[in-house]
Amino acid sequence: MKKVRPMLHVFRNKPKYATVRTNKASQDTAEINSSHSGQTGDPQWTRCDNCSSLIYNKELYKNHFVCHHCGFYFRMSALERLQLLVDENTFQPAEPLVSVNPLDFPGYPDKIAQCQNLTQLDDAILIGEAKIEGYSCVLGIIDFGFIGGSMGSVVGEQITRGFEYGIAKQLPVVVVSGGGGGARMQEGIFSLMQMAKTAQAVGRFKQAGLFYLSVLTHPTMGGIYASFASLGDIILAEPKALIGFAGPRIVAETTRQKIPPDFQTAEYALRHGMIDGIVIRSEMKATIGKLLSLHL
Amino acid sequence: MKKVRPMLHVFRNKPKYATVRTNKASQDTAEINSSHSGQTGDPQWTRCDNCSSLIYNKELYKNHFVCHHCGFYFRMSALERLQLLVDENTFQPAEPLVSVNPLDFPGYPDKIAQCQNLTQLDDAILIGEAKIEGYSCVLGIIDFGFIGGSMGSVVGEQITRGFEYGIAKQLPVVVVSGGGGGARMQEGIFSLMQMAKTAQAVGRFKQAGLFYLSVLTHPTMGGIYASFASLGDIILAEPKALIGFAGPRIVAETTRQKIPPDFQTAEYALRHGMIDGIVIRSEMKATIGKLLSLHL
Amino acid sequence: MPTIFEWEKPLVELEEKIQELRNFVYEQGIDFKDELNDLERKADKLRKEIYERLTPWQRVRMARHPDRPTTLDYIKLIFDDFFELHGDRRFGDDQAVVGGIAVLDGEPVTVIGPQKGRDTKENIVRNFGLPHPEGYRKALRLMQQAERFRRPIITLIDVVGAYPGIEAEQRGQGLVIAECIEQMSFLEVPIICIITGEGGSGGALAIGVGDRILMLEHAWYSVISPEMCATILWKDVNKAADAAELLRLTSTDLLKFGIIDDVVTEPIGGAHRDHEGTGRQIKAFLRRHLSEIRKVPTDELVRFRLERFRKIGEYQTKKLSETQVEL
Amino acid sequence: MPTIFEWEKPLVELEEKIQELRNFVYEQGIDFKDELNDLERKADKLRKEIYERLTPWQRVRMARHPDRPTTLDYIKLIFDDFFELHGDRRFGDDQAVVGGIAVLDGEPVTVIGPQKGRDTKENIVRNFGLPHPEGYRKALRLMQQAERFRRPIITLIDVVGAYPGIEAEQRGQGLVIAECIEQMSFLEVPIICIITGEGGSGGALAIGVGDRILMLEHAWYSVISPEMCATILWKDVNKAADAAELLRLTSTDLLKFGIIDDVVTEPIGGAHRDHEGTGRQIKAFLRRHLSEIRKVPTDELVRFRLERFRKIGEYQTKKLSETQVEL
C-alpha cells in the first residue's frame, strides 16, 4: 500500500502555472490535440458521428462542437469544454494528482499513461478556479476520453478538494459531468468509496450555504451520476445527453422489455423530474453565468 | 364575530370528570346509545351493512364490531373505539369545546345539536389522556357520526391542543381518524385553516422529538387525510378502510377512467407506500401498545 | 371572441357608443367635447356601480375569466427576470405547477404557482392547472432550495384544486398536501402568498402558508367550490351562486375574518381588462409587504407564522355544568 | 435437493461415512470409539484446509449459497422483536427492501436491508432482492425516523445491485442512491453496516455508510460484480473467477485496505451450514461495536464518519516539474 495524503488538502493558492487557450485563440489553432469524438486522424478534419459529414475543425470550434449539418453534439474533451465555458485566462488548475495502482490491477498503469497522452490530462478530471461571465467559481470537468470518464481515487479526491476549496473561498462549484460507467473497475473498492467521499463533500458544501450547479453531458452514468452529479442544487443537461445509473444495454438484457425510444436521454430525465432544464451548448456559458449571478 | 380564545390552552389538568364504560361493562349493557353503522332502531340488534345478517349487539361488542358472518368491519363510534382501545378507567377527556356558527350558515346550529344528541359528543372528536396497554398517551378519536367526522374549528382546536398537551407532558399522541370529506363546509374558510393549524401542531410536536401514531379507519379522506392524519411517524390502517384525498365518486367523474377495484383502500395505500401497515381490529390495541413501548 | 359577462354588457355598449361618437367627431371635425365628457362621466359612474355591486358569484366568475392573467403572465408582469426550474427529482415534472428564480428590484426570489392554460392545447399540457403530487413536490423542493439560499418565497395561487385523478391519489395527493403545509410552515425565509384567481381548498392551501397572505380583489378562496357546495346542499349545481353567497369566499369577507392581510385592488373592470395595471398593483403590494417582513428576524418570522394560524378557529368553551354528562 | 459445492464434496462424503459408521456402531453395539475419533479429527482437518484455501470466487459463491440466511432470517436470529414498517410515502412499498424497528438487549434499533427470496415465488415478490428507487426511499425514510428517535441504525447488506430496470431508471435510481449516501452520512445516530452476503456496488453503498462497517467472512463487496468485470475485460463471463481474483473483494482484502472494520467469522463451512451459529456471531460483534460507538458524542460521530470516508483514496501528488506542461 502506498501512503496517501490523509486530509483535506485544498487547492494550491499559488498563482496560476498553466494557461489555457481561449475560444478566440483556438479558432486559429484548430489542430489542438484533443479527445472530442469523431476524430479522423487528420488534425484538420472531424467526421460527424451521426451524419458522417466531414467538418473542418475551425468550423466545428466556431459552432461549439455541434454539427452544422445535422445538429449532432460532439463529445468534447475537458480542454475544449473549458474553452467553451471560461473567461479568457481565468482558469487556475488545482494541484495535479495522479493515479497509483492500489489493487495491482494488470495493465492499469499503461492504460493511465495512454490516456494521459491522449487527453493531456493527469486523470479524467480537469478542475480549478475560474471565472464564467465574470463570476468566480470552482469548475470541474470530467473527460470521457480518460478511461470513459470513470471515477477513481484521483477524480474522487479532486472533486472533494474542489468542494472544500469552494467552502474555504466561499465560491460556488460548477461540475460538468460526462462519465460512461462511473466506476473505475481497476481501482475496485477504492473507486466505489469515491461515491461516498464526493457525496459527503457535496453535503458539507451545501451545509455551508453555497451553490452547486451540476451540468450533465453525454454520457453521465453509473457511479458518477449516483454521487455528486445528481446532487446539484440545480441540474442542467445538454440535449440528448445520456443520463442514468445502469447502462441501456444492461437494462435491455435484464428486463427484456421494450426500451422507450428516448430512454435515459436528457429529455427523458426532464420529463421524469430528474433535472431542472436542458440548455443548448451555445447558451451554456451564458446560462451558467446567469445562475451564478442569481446565487451571489 | 364571537371572541375566541386566542392562545395555546392545553388540556385541563383537573382530575377526570367523566368516566367511560369499559369493554367488560359494555357487554352487559349492549344497548348503549351509539353511532356505529348498521343501526336497526332496536337497541339490541344491528344489521350487517355487507351481508345483511342480524347480529345481537352483545355478540357484536364481543367481536370488536366485526361481523362474524362475513368479516365486515362496522364503523365504530368514538366511544366504542375508546372502549376498544384504552385501559379501564384511564381516559381523562380534554376540556370540552363546542362549535359556533362563524359564517351564519343556515341550519348549522341545528345540525350540531342533532349530532350531539346522536353521538353524545360535543363535536366530531373525542380526545384526552389515556393509557393503552399501560402506556400513557394522548388519544384522539374522530367520530364519523358527527357531520361525517368533518374538521371544523372544534376538531382543529382539539387536535392542536392534544399535540400541545403531548409536548407539555412529553407524551406520545395517537389519533384514530375516520372522516368522510374532511372539511366542514359550514365553517368555510375556518375549516380549511384547521388543516394548517393541525399540520403545524404535528410539526412542533415532531420537533420536540415525540412519537405520533396515526391510525386510519374507514373512511379517512379530504382535509383530515391531507393534514394531521397523514403526518404520523407511523401510520397504521384498518383493513379495507377508505383512504384518500378526493372522494371516489369525484375521481370517477373527473377522470372517466376505470377505477381499480381496491382503489383508495388501506391495501391500496399499503401497496403504494402510503402507510406502514394494516392491523386487524382485534389486534389494534396490542399493536398500539407495542409501538408505544418502542418509543419510550 | 372575448368573453363578456352579462353585467358588463351595458358598460360595453356605452363604451362602444362613446367610441362611435368619437370617431364621428373626428371625421366631421365638430365640437362635441361637452357631450363626450358627459358620456365619459356616465360610463365611470356605471363602472363603479357595477363593480361595487358584484355578487360573490359574479366575483367567482371574474376570477375565472379566460382572459385573466395566468401565473406565468403575472411573473412576466411583476418580475425583471425568471429562470424556470423543473421536476420533483422523484417522479416527474408537473406542468400544472411552475416555479423558479425571479428577480425583484435586483434581488432573487423564488416564485411558485399553479399554471392554467390559455387554450385547449395548453390546458391539456397544464392539466387545466390541476396539480398532481409531483407538482406539489416540485413546489416543496423549490421552497426548500429557496430556504438554503435565504431567498424569499412568493407563491401565486390560482387553482381550482388538487387534481382528483386515479394516479394522483395513487401517488399520495393527500399526503403531499399535508407535507407541503407542514414544511412550508417552518421555512426560515419570508413567504408571501398571493391568491390571484381561484383559491380552491387544500390544493391552494398546500402552497398558501405564508407570513403575508394577499388576495386580488376578485379572487376567491374557500374550503369547497360553490358548485360542489351547491351539489351537496341542494343536489343542484345550478345553485352555485347561492352557495357562493353562503361560503363567504370573497376578498372582502376574508379580510374581515382576518384570514388574509390585504386586498390587492384590481383596475376597474377586473384584471382581465388591464393586465399591465394589475401587474403594477401586485408589484406595489408585494414590495411593501416584502420590505416589511424582510425586517423580521428569521426565528421570529416562523414564530409569527405559526401563531397566525394557531389563532384561527371559532368555538366556545362549554360551561362545566354541561359537561357532567356521563360518557 | 441441497446445493453442495464441488469443494464441499470430499467433506460431505467423509461426513456421510462417519454417520454410516456411527449408525453401524449403534446397531451392532461394538466399540469403535477410537476409529470414530480419528475420523472426526480427519474431518476437522479437512474442513479447516478447505475453508482456509477458498479462492475469492469460491467465497463469492459461498455468499450466494441458496441456503445462506436472508435479511429477515438474520433479523429473527439476532433480534428479540421486529416490527416491520412499509412504504416510501411517495410511490410504493418495495418488497426488495425490508425495514422496521427491532429490539436488541431491550433497546429499540432500526434495522434495514435488501431482502432476497428463498424460492422462485418469493423471488418474484422480492424482485430477487434488487431494489427499486422506492426501496431506497423507504430505507432513507426509516433512517430519518430513527434519527428523530435517537435509535441506532443497523443495515444488513446482501444485494447484487440496484435493479437495472426501465421503471427504476425512470424514477431516478442513480439520484436516489446519491441521496441515500449523502443523507446517511449526516445522520446523528450510530450506524452499523454489516455486509452479510453480496455487496454489489452503488446498490450496496446506498445503505452502507456507517460508523462501523462489518463484513461476514464469506461475503463480498465490490465496485462491480466479477461477472461484469470479466465481460468487460475479456468479453467472457466464464472468467468471473479470474475477475474475482483481481477485484480484491473478500473480507480479508477489505479489512487489509481499511475499508471495513471487522470480519465476522462464520461457523466452519459457512453461514448456510449453521444459521443459529452465524446469528450468534453477528449478535456478539454487533453488541461489541454498538456499545463502543454508543459512547461517542453525536457530533463527533458524524465528524468521524465523514473523516473515515474522506481519507479513502490512493493517489500521488504529481511533482511540480512535471506539471509545467502548457495545457
Ligand SMILES: [Zn+2]
Ligand atoms: Zn452531422
Ligand SMILES: [Zn+2]
Ligand atoms: Zn356481515
